[in-house]
Amino acid sequence: MSLDSPKEPAIELVGIDKKFGTVHANKNINLTVAKGSIHGIIGENGAGKSTLMSILYGFYQADHGEIRISGKPVTIRDSQAAIAAGIGMVHQHFMLVENFTVLENVMLGAEGGQLLAKGVASARKELKRLEDDYGLEVDPDAVIEELPVGSQQRVEILKALYRGAEILILDEPTGVLTPPEADHLFKVLRVLRDQGKTIILITHKLREIMAITDTVSVMRRGEMVATRKTAETTVEELAELMVGRRVLLRVEKGAANPGAVLMSVRNLTVKDSRGVTMVDNVSFDVRAGEIVGIAGVAGNGQSELLEAIAGIRKPSSGEILIGGKPAAGIDPAGLRDLGLAHIPEDRHHMGLVLKFEEYENSILGYHRDPRYGRGPLLDLDAMRKDAEEKIGKYDIRPPNPRLRTANFSGGNQQKIVVAREIERDPKMLIIGQPTRGVDIGAIEFIHKRIIEMRDAGKAVLLVSVELDEIRSLSDRILVMFAGKIVGEKSSEAGEQTLGLMMAGIAA
């Protein structure tokens, strides 16, 4: 450390190394984060970002290496020690008590004594001060579950600040936010930085890195491969560093050639198990040879819409027509017979049985087909041969049909699902979050397969919370907000326009 460096480092990680069994999650990581800066860490899933941050926050202990905070070596055994060292973390999934108020959540674990009254009064004062200093306005008496997601996130930040955090780690903070909410978050982060806080932002979204960070570090396969000043790098360079080769960020596709209507939804209403209306009187068509994308922030009814079309969830009213036939009430097996394939949003709980061997998953949903065994019996040889063919064609690694599905990476797991659904040559394909938790290389591959399906005259319905994905794949975009379709745009529509529609502001 040189004395004339402009800003002293808030955090230094020296030679951090961590293994989980055979997986070398962090290899000799060195990282210096300057005080009062926003430092981005990007990398594909499984690159080791989360492990590194978990070590910094005390969830794991590093096998080797040293952590220094403001120049002093520290040992962080648990999250209490991390908080004491001035590190606060905002998790991707919020750690809030839903039916407590904002104030109660902020105080939780720092009540100050057996009786609450005194602590509440001082906490209220402190919270007010924090809100004023950093422009984080939230009503301290509002109940968490009644707040929008963006405000809940602000409560998480307040919680960290209340505990005296000087260093804030944010893990994929924009995954659940609308574009306007994300902009608001960035504004807050800039204020925090200008007040001298240090911020580490973990994300896989290159655009966010460019928009908000001062410096950026790239991780790949457990190693820290580069650190750049954000102003001196480009999206293309970062993508290449992440993947280790040149990648096409934009999908190449020709014009659509729509044919007959294959899938129609008419006045569909779907309620969840609590009786809350999740899909509200929705109607649209999908034609052969086109991709219809449904954009929206997670939780606005897209999941329920997909599940209703796939026959998993019963609609409470309305019609679904598959190939012109009424299909509401037909079960998923019957719909597959009609030529409807479904790549579900959640491959871990729906698309795959993780404890099964790979070849067992490659027939899930099609297991009654006579090609996998006559009568009541299964033909394991036929199943394995079939699985091997798909493994070859989709480059699934490792190429071992006897491996437990849980031991494949996210991208390869998704390829198992995609291969299974596409190789049946369906007439219609409905897809939820095709590339969630999938590395860039596999994203490119999966996007190409989806375009090929369109070009082969299939009707494709695509749901994704990644606006970029919707815009680059879809021929038409429907925007969903609060269970309703609030508008239709062509794929040329600007991000701003779509973002406002997703937030329910403009139609």
Add this chain to the structure above:
Amino acid sequence: MSTASVPLPAWINYGLIPVLNLILAFFFSGLVVWAIGESPFEALQLLLIGALGRGEGIGFTLFYTTSFIFTGLSVAVAIHAGLFNIGSEGQAYLGGLGAALVALAMDRYVPWYVTMPFAVIGAALFGAACAAIPAWLQAKRGSHIVITTIMFNFIVSSLMNYMLVRLLIVPGKMAPETRTFLPGGQLPKLDWLIAAFGGKIGAAPLNFSFLIALIMCFLVWVLIWRTKLGYEMRTLGISPTAASYAGIRYSKIVMITMLISGGLAGMMALNPVMGASARLQIEFVGGAGFVGIAVSLMGRNHPAGIILAALLFGILYQGGAELSFDMPGITRDMIVVIQGMVILFAGALEYMLRPSIVRLYQQLTGK
């Protein structure tokens, strides 16, 4: 990553860990025996000789093993579909009524090998019937199968009391039991099996139902790992959401699974009712249904493992009985303590040794 998800070779998973658990169980049982002033080594020796030392002992051991295989399979089939059937005890009890009614109806007219298939079906049907109502309540109403099957154990117990005391009792007799079946309603002893190994079966009640149990092990293996129905059961058992995605109907699979599970439990009755005592007696199941839970857990819900675990419990039952006979300090209750230790270490504490073994394995293999 927790150590629970680290894959270990099969010989460690299915060989070393159960054996170490068993050694621990015997070690702590030995401490108990030592504490009451008896020699643990002598006790172990008496137990093993009692269970395996002579042809008659082996005959008794395999007789108990037979019952535990049936109930173990019953529990295992349900577990594969994610259902915890605590009702094997009651299902076996009602199965006894099915077997007995067939035997009473046919034993005068036909030889045993004609009666047998009907008795197998009768026992299975009655066992399945006992599981049907809890299954339906779980499938259609969401009533938890653990609760309903436990309650059915009591219902069946009362029903059988009524049947035996009021309806099936031999007029003029005190004992609540049916008349003794004629040879046409009895399953023959497997004296030739013991003789083949140079032993004498003596009074041991090992009978033909042992072979039926082994056949059922094979059929259950085929069902779970080689049929489409088994595939659907396993999918539902591991991931109900994936099952609904795949178009596997929850209520259908729950019903079928529980009927099969109840049927297997019901067949257990063949062994004591038609094999050993040749009549239907009160409380003849004697806890074998509950032992089946431990057997299934220890046997990793696999038929091969279930045979081994059932054999272990057979040895404990028979050897324990001999032990309490030979060692005055060790009562019948002490045997229950030892059996409890085995269940605790081998069944319930499966994950106790695992983390340290995983770490040791990783160090030794240098990974």
